[in-house]
Amino acid sequence: MDESVSAHGAEPPTSEIFESLQTLLANDSLRLSERNRRFLSFVVTQTIEGRSERIKAYSIGVDVFGRDDSFDPTVDPIVRIEATRLRSALTAYYEGAGAGDRIRIAMPRGGYVPSFAWAPDVADSVVAAKAATADEVNAAPAATVVIHDHSGHADPEAELRGELFTDALLVLLRKARFKTLVVPPAERAAASGSIQALFEKPGESYLLDIAVRPLAERRRYSWRFSDLRNGEVLASDFRDYFARAVAGFELIDELAQDAARSITAVLAVR
Known part of the structure; x- marks a missing residue:
């Protein structure tokens, strides 16, 4: 599918979000453990595939961090702790090595469902490019x-x-x-x-x-x-x-x- 998943403005298509995720995960400048790279991959993939309702502390604890079925996120804070580390790592990355990336992937506080947006200097050019090529695409x-x-x-x-x-x-x-x-x-x-x-x-x-x-x-x-x-x-x-x-x-x-x-x-x- 190629629908947009961002809520506002010029919205990145899921194909570009997926490519951005792969580039991000392969970048050594993103200061994350392999476990938290799996965390990021899990929440992004579930969201762009239309299954954001599965992104709960329990499913992350079991599917990503390997906790057993008795996992209780109110007792074991691992998901909250690692989510904080993930948010900090993404912020640092986009302020540094990832400043030139076209798409921003973030995890808003208060939940684990990620958000996606074009970088500010890319959004306007994306809208213009889509308008300029619409006739060509429709004609062929x-x-x-x-x-x-x-x-x-x-x-x-x-x-x-x-x-x-x-x-x-x-x-x-x-x-x-x-x-x-x-x-x-x-x-x-x-x-x-x-x-x-x-x-x-x-x-x-x-x-x-x-x-x-x-x-x-x-x-x-x-x-x-x-x-x-x-x-x-x-x-x-x-x-x-x-x-x-x-x-x-x-x-x-x-x-x-x-x-x-x-x-x-x-x-x-x-």
């Missing part, structure tokens, strides 16, 4: 890419990795100016019907099939890009990665970047 609609995740839903780990792969592809394809759709679960009948109609009368539309499948101690990540109008496979690839305790964000992002570059290159010569 991009091709549509439908992402269909075939990862085994019986395997929760493969399902999670498939979702991460899809999220990474969405950000990159939208940046490349494609209109993107994701095949929804069967229970979302209205959305499923809309995509089925697209399959029947595709126009300039393409299907990106992806999958993450377990292979003993490895996981196979694969993708196949085809023309919906005639079924022609235009590009495909796969990678086998050894399973690890963590989801392997860097490997997933790298594969998504390679897939997006291949898709853009293939369509540029058609």
Whole structure:
């Protein structure tokens, strides 16, 4: 999705917020422990994915800080303490090394749901740029890419990795100016019907099939890009990665970047 999540003024799209988060987490100038980097990633990701109601002291204590189900935030103050450190670190970063960043990520006091805003000197130029390019964008609609995740839903780990792969592809394809759709679960009948109609009368539309499948101690990540109008496979690839305790964000992002570059290159010569 690419909706805005800021409440006022020129609002950063979620794709740019996500990119800003990744840059921020990789910056050594942000004085945070790895645990608090996970804290920041958790609250930002939950918010831009529309699940800010999950951002509570209890869920942070359990999901981020590894407390067990008996965790009581009124007794154990770890979330409040670490939130204070996180706020201070973000303020120091944007006053120093991050002064030139386009987007500001903050955690207002009194809660843990983050806020997002353009840097003051960027907001006006963003509004002007959007106005200047609106006619061009409307006059030349991009091709549509439908992402269909075939990862085994019986395997929760493969399902999670498939979702991460899809999220990474969405950000990159939208940046490349494609209109993107994701095949929804069967229970979302209205959305499923809309995509089925697209399959029947595709126009300039393409299907990106992806999958993450377990292979003993490895996981196979694969993708196949085809023309919906005639079924022609235009590009495909796969990678086998050894399973690890963590989801392997860097490997997933790298594969998504390679897939997006291949898709853009293939369509540029058609």
